[in-house]
Amino acid sequence: MEVESFVSKTLDLLQEEREAEIEETRLWQENISLKDLQSKGVCLLKLQIGSQSTGLYGRSLIVLEPRRHMGVSILPSNNFGPGDIVGVYDLDGCKPSSQVCTGVVTRASQSAITVACEDPPDRLNLDTELYNLLKLANDVTYKRMKKALTTLNGYSSGPASDLISVLFGYSEPSCNSQPSELSFLNTGLDSSQREAVSFALSQREVAVIHGPPGTGKTTTVVEIILQAVKQGLKVLCCAGSNVAVDNLVERLAKAKARVLRLGHPARLLESIQKHSLDAVLAHSDNASIIADIRRDMDKAFMGMKKQRDKGEKIHLKREVSELRKELRTREAAAITEVLKRADVVLATNTGANDTGPLKSLPADHFDWVVIDECAQALESSCWIPLLRARKCILAGDYKQLPPTIKSQTAASKGLSVSLMERLVQNRGDSVVRMLTVQYRMNRDIMTWASDHMYQGKLTAHGSVEKHLLRDLPGVASVEETCTPLLLIDTAGCGLNETEATDEQSKGNPGEVDIVELHIKALTEAGVKSKDIAVIAPYNLQVDLLRQRLSTRHPDLEIKSVDGFQGREKEAVVLTLVRSNRKGEVGFLAEDRRINVAVTRARRHLAVVCDTKTVTTHAFLKTLVDHMTQHGDVRTAFEYLQDIVPQNYTRDHRGTKANCAKVEPGNKKASGGKGSQRGDPQNGSGVTLFLFSALIATGTSDQVERFLQDQDQAELRFPSTLNSHDRLLVHQVAEELGLNHESQGEGKDRFIVVSRPPAEPHQAREDPQPLQPAAGLEEERNSPDPPGGLFSQSAVDLKRHQTQMAKQAKAKACEIVAAAMPDDDFDSLIAAVVKAERVCSFVKCKTSVVHLGQLCSFCNRQYCLGHHIPEVHGCGDLAKANARMRISKEGVLYAGSGLKDKSVDPNRKAYLHRKLDSRLKDMEKQRKTKPKEKETN
Ligand SMILES: Nc1ncnc2c1ncn2[C@@H]1O[C@H](COP(=O)(O)OP(=O)(O)OP(=O)(O)O)[C@@H](O)[C@H]1O
Numbered sequence: 001m002e003v004e005s006f007v008s009k010t011l012d013l014l015q016e017e018r019e020a021e022i023e024e025t026r027l028w029q030e031n032i033s034l035k036d037l038q039s040k041g042v043c044l045l046k047l048q049i050g051s052q053s054t055g056l057y058g059r060s061l062i063v064l065e066p067r068r069h070m071g072v073s074i075l076p077s078n079n080f081g082p083g084d085i086v087g088v089y090d091l092d093g094c095k096p097s098s099q100v101c102t103g104v105v106t107r108a109s110q111s112a113i114t115v116a117c118e119d120p121p122d123r124l125n126l127d128t129e130l131y132n133l134l135k136l137a138n139d140v141t142y143k144r145m146k147k148a149l150t151t152l153n154g155y156s157s158g159p160a161s162d163l164i165s166v167l168f169g170y171s172e173p174s175c176n177s178q179p180s181e182l183s184f185l186n187t188g189l190d191s192s193q194r195e196a197v198s199f200a201l202s203q204r205e206v207a208v209i210h211g212p213p214g215t216g217k218t219t220t221v222v223e224i225i226l227q228a229v230k231q232g233l234k235v236l237c238c239a240g241s242n243v244a245v246d247n248l249v250e251r252l253a254k255a256k257a258r259v260l261r262l263g264h265p266a267r268l269l270e271s272i273q274k275h276s277l278d279a280v281l282a283h284s285d286n287a288s289i290i291a292d293i294r295r296d297m298d299k300a301f302m303g304m305k306k307q308r309d310k311g312e313k314i315h316l317k318r319e320v321s322e323l324r325k326e327l328r329t330r331e332a333a334a335i336t337e338v339l340k341r342a343d344v345v346l347a348t349n350t351g352a353n354d355t356g357p358l359k360s361l362p363a364d365h366f367d368w369v370v371i372d373e374c375a376q377a378l379e380s381s382c383w384i385p386l387l388r389a390r391k392c393i394l395a396g397d398y399k400q401l402p403p404t405i406k407s408q409t410a411a412s413k414g415l416s417v418s419l420m421e422r423l424v425q426n427r428g429d430s431v432v433r434m435l436t437v438q439y440r441m442n443r444d445i446m447t448w449a450s451d452h453m454y455q456g457k458l459t460a461h462g463s464v465e466k467h468l469l470r471d472l473p474g475v476a477s478v479e480e481t482c483t484p485l486l487l488i489d490t491a492g493c494g495l496n497e498t499e500a501t502d503e504q505s506k507g508n509p510g511e512v513d514i515v516e517l518h519i520k521a522l523t524e525a526g527v528k529s530k531d532i533a534v535i536a537p538y539n540l541q542v543d544l545l546r547q548r549l550s551t552r553h554p555d556l557e558i559k560s561v562d563g564f565q566g567r568e569k570e571a572v573v574l575t576l577v578r579s580n581r582k583g584e585v586g587f588l589a590e591d592r593r594i595n596v597a598v599t600r601a602r603r604h605l606a607v608v609c610d611t612k613t614v615t616t617h618a619f620l621k622t623l624v625d626h627m628t629q630h631g632d633v634r635t636a637f638e639y640l641q642d643i644v645p646q647n648y649t650r651d652h653r654g655t656k657a658n659c660a661k662v663e664p665g666n667k668k669a670s671g672g673k674g675s676q677r678g679d680p681q682n683g684s685g686v687t688l689f690l691f692s693a694l695i696a697t698g699t700s701d702q703v704e705r706f707l708q709d710q711d712q713a714e715l716r717f718p719s720t721l722n723s724h725d726r727l728l729v730h731q732v733a734e735e736l737g738l739n740h741e742s743q744g745e746g747k748d749r750f751i752v753v754s755r756p757p758a759e760p761h762q763a764r765e766d767p768q769p770l771q772p773a774a775g776l777e778e779e780r781n782s783p784d785p786p787g788g789l790f791s792q793s794a795v796d797l798k799r800h801q802t803q804m805a806k807q808a809k810a811k812a813c814e815i816v817a818a819a820m821p822d823d824d825f826d827s828l829i830a831a832v833v834k835a836e837r838v839c840s841f842v843k844c845k846t847s848v849v850h851l852g853q854l855c856s857f858c859n860r861q862y863c864l865g866h867h868i869p870e871v872h873g874c875g876d877l878a879k880a881n882a883r884m885r886i887s888k889e890g891v892l893y894a895g896s897g898l899k900d901k902s903v904d905p906n907r908k909a910y911l912h913r914k915l916d917s918r919l920k921d922m923e924k925q926r927k928t929k930p931k932e933k934e935t936n
C-alpha cells in the first residue's frame with residue numbers, strides 16, 4: 001500500500017472513530033442511561049470517597065469505593081485501568097456542569113479505583129456524598145496520531161526513510177552481512193528465542209517477533225535490547241499500555257541497563273517511579289542549580305509584591321523573566337542530558353510524541369525502536385515512535401485480541417488491523433520469527449491453541465508440559481486437580497442465557513451456579529483462590545459471578561476476557577454464557593477472544609458451556625471437540641441434579657442443600673437420590689423421548705433387557721458415551737426413578753444405573769414433609785373431605801402406573817422403529833421437547849421455560865396460572881396427602897417434601913395421543929417422500 005493512500009484512509013477512519021467516541025460521550029453527558037454505561041464498563045455509579053491523600057509530586061490521590069452500607073464492597077465489572085483519564089461527577093449525572101474534577105487512574109482493583117487529580121478539589125465530601133466516575137475520551141491521543149500520520153505522509157528524508165520504504169513495500173527488507181558469533185547474555189534462551197534474537201540483530205530495517213502465549217516474548221525482547229545496548233546503540237522502547245511498558249522497565253532495570261521512563265508519574269507503577277524522568281531529574285547534577293533558580297524566582301516575586309517603587313518593580317519583573325528563561329534552558333539542558341545518558345528510553349506509543357521531552361533530542365538520536373504488544377495497538381499510534389527509527393523490532397501476537405475500536409464501521413474498514421498483522425499478511429515469514437516453546441500451559445491445554453491458532457508449531461517446555469494443580473504445594477489429589485481440561489456441559493439442562501437486548505449484557509445464572517460449585521471443589525482441594533481466574537466474555541456475567549463469589553473469595557479474580565489479556569493463572573474457569581435454541585454465539589464468534597481466554601491457564605482449564613449452542617460455531621466446536629477428546633467431560637446434571645431436565649422453579653428439598661451434597665467428585669452422593677424420587681417406570685412424554693434417544697445411542701438392547709427383567713440389578717453404560725449421551729442416561733434414569741451414578745475416574749468414568757431397593761407404598765407413608773405450600777393453603781380453607789380418598793387414589797394410581805409402564809416400553813420401541821432410519825427423528829424429538837416446554841394444562845400454550853412451577857404430584861411443569869394442584873386436577877391427591885400428614889403427625893408442615901411422580905392420567909392420555917398422531921404423520925411423510933423425489 002502506498003503511504004499516501006494509507007495515510008488518507010487511516011485519517012478518515014480515525015476521524016470516524018473519534019466521532020464515535022464523541023457521540024458516545026455526548027450520550028453519556030445527556031445522561032441517557034448511566035446504568036447502561038456502567039454495564040458497558042465505562043462508568044461507575046454512586047461511589048464514595050474512601051480516602052484522600054497527597055501523592056507523588058503533590059498530586060491529590062482520591063480512592064473511590066462502592067458504598068459501604070450496601071454490604072458489597074466489590075465494584076461492578078468495568079474497563080477502568082491505570083492511565084485512563086476520568087471525570088469525577090456529582091450525582092446530578094455526568095454533565096459538564098456536574099463535573100467535580102478530572103484525573104488519571106493510578107490503580108484499579110476489584111474494590112477501589114484510585115484517581116490522581118491535578119486540580120485538588122475542595123468540593124469533595126468524604127463522608128456522605130456519592131460520586132459517579134466516567135471514562136473520558138482523550139483527544140490528545142488522536143491529535144498525536146494524526147500528527148504522526150501527516151508527518152509520515154510528507155516524510156522525504158530522515159532516519160526512518162528506509163524503514164518506511166520497507167513497511168510500505170517500496171523496497172525489500174535487507175539484512176546485515178553475518179555478524180560475528182553472538183554471545184547471549186541470557187544463556188537460558190531456547191532455540192526459537194535465540195533464532196529470534198539473532199534474526200532481530202541481523203535485520204537492517206524490520207524484524208517481527210511473533211510470541212504466542214507464554215513463549216517468553218518479553219524475555220526475548222529484553223535480550224534483543226540488551227544486545228543493542230552492548231553494541232552501543234540507543235533504543236526507544238514502546239508499547240501500547242503503561243503496564244506493558246512498566247514490565248519492560250522492570251526487566252531491563254534488573255539487567256542493569258540505564259533506563260529512563262517517560263510519562264505522567266501518576267500513571268507509573270510505584271516500583272518504576274524511580275526510573276521516571278521527574279525522579280531522575282530531581283537527582284541530577286542540574287537539580288540543585290534549578291532549585292536555586294526557583295528560589296531566586298520566588299524571592300523576586302515576593303519582592304515585587306512588597307515593592308512600592310515603580311522603577312524597582314519593573315526592574316524586579318525583568319529579573320523574574322530572565323530567571324524564567326534561564327530556568328527553561330537549564331531544565332531543557334538537564335532533560336536532554338538525562339535523556340542522552342539513558343541507553344533505553346521507554347514510553348507508551350503516544351508518550352513518545354515530539355511535543356514532550358523527546359523534542360529536545362536530535363531526530364536521529366535513536367538507532368532502534370522496539371514496539372512490544374504491537375498487535376494490540378493501532379498502527380497510527382505506532383507511527384509516533386517509528387518516525388524516529390532507522391530500524392524497528394515489533395513484538396506481539398496478532399492471534400490475540402486486536403485494539404479495541406468503538407466504531408464498527410471503522411473497524412470493519414481496517415482500523416483494527418495492526419501494523420504487525422498487516423506486515424505478516426504482506427511479507428509473510430520473511431520478516432517474522434515465531435517463538436515456539438511455551439512455558440505456561442500444560443500440554444493438553446496448549447495443543448488446542450497450537451493446532452487451531454499457531455499451525456501446530458508450539459511445544460510445551462518440559463517444566464510445564466505435564467504440570468497439574470495437584471503438583472502445587474498444599475493441593476490434594478482429587479479428580480479436579482488431576483485433570484488439565486474439564487468440560488462441564490449444560491446442553492439439555494435448560495440453563496438458558498438471560499434474554500437481553502444488548503449484546504454486552506448477557507448472563508447465565510445457571511452457569512454461575514456451576515462455576516461456584518467448581519470453585520468450591522478446587523478451593524476445598526487446596527487450590528488458593530488467588531491462583532484461580534474466572535473469565536467470562538460478557539460484563540453482565542462477570543457481575544453475576546462477582547456478586548456470587550467475591551465475598552467468599554476476595555482473592556479470586558473475576559474478569560472479562562478482554563480484561564485478562566496478557567495475564568495468566570494456575571487455574572482458569574471459563575463460562576461461555578451463550579445458551580439458546582437458535583444457536584447464537586454473538587461475539588464469542590471472535591476466534592482470538594476464545595484463544596485469549598483459553599491460553600491464560602497454566603495447569604487447569606474448566607469450560608462451562610452449552611455445547612449444543614456453542615458448537616454451532618465451527619471454531620468453538622474445535623474447542624469442545626478437543627476437550628471431549630483429551631479432557632474430562634461432565635454434564636451440568638452431575639452438579640445440579642434438580643435442574644434436570646428443565647428448570648424446576650420449586651424444589652421441595654431446597655436446591656442449595658442439594659448442591660452442597662452433590663459435590664462433583666463425590667459421586668456417591670450424586671447417585672442414589674433418584675431412588676426416592678417416585679415410582680419407577682413412569683411413562684411420561686419426556687421418558688419416551690429420552691428413552692428412544694438413548695436407544696439411538698446404541699445401547700438399546702441392554703436398556704430393553706434391563707427394563708423388562710426385574711431381576712437384573714444394574715446396568716452399566718460404556719465409558720465411551722459422549723457427554724450428551726451421558727446426560728441422556730442420567731435423565732432417563734432419573735425419569736424412571738432409578739438410581740444412577742458415575743463411577744471410575746477421568747476418561748474411564750462410566751454410569752451405573754440400578755433399581756432402587758423395593759419399598760412399595762413407602763413413599764406415601766414417608767414421615768418426611770411432603771406438602772407443597774399451595775396445597776397446604778388450600779387444605780386449611782377447605783372442609784374435611786370424606787375419608788379413604790387418599791388410599792383409593794393410591795390404588796388407582798398404582799394400577800394406572802403399571803399400565804403406563806407397559807405402554808411406555810411399547811411406545812418407545814415404536815418410536816424407535818418408526819423413527820430410527822428416518823431423518824425426521826429429530827423433528828419428533830423437537831416436537832416432544834416443545835410439548836415439554838409449554839404448560840402441561842391441556843389447552844394452555846404458555847411457555848414454562850423461564851417461569852413455571854413443578855407440581856409434585858404429577859411431576860409436570862405448569863404455568864403460573866395452572867400450577868396449583870386443584871386447578872389442573874391434582875387437588876384430590878394434594879388434599880389426601882395433607883390430611884394424611886396432619887392426621888399422622890398432628891402438625892402442619894411448611895411447604896416442602898419429596899417429589900412424587902404419580903401421574904395425571906388426563907395429561908398422559910393427551911400426550912400419548914399427541915405422540916401417536918406425530919408418529920402417524922411421520923409414517924405418512926416417510927411414505928410420501930420418495931414419491932416427491934420422483935416427481936421432482
Ligand atoms: N528460555 C526460557 N527458559 C525458561 N523459562 C523461560 C524462558 N523464556 C521464558 N521463560 C518463562 O516464561 C514465562 C513468560 O516469559 P516472559 O515474561 O518473557 O513472557 P511474556 O512476554 O510476559 O509472556 P508471553 O510470552 O505470554 O507474552 C516466564 O515465567 C519466564 O520465566
Ligand SMILES: [Zn+2]
Pocket residue numbers: 839840841844845846862863864865866
Ligand atoms: Zn397454563
Ligand SMILES: [Zn+2]
Pocket residue numbers: 855856857858859869872873874904
Ligand atoms: Zn398436578
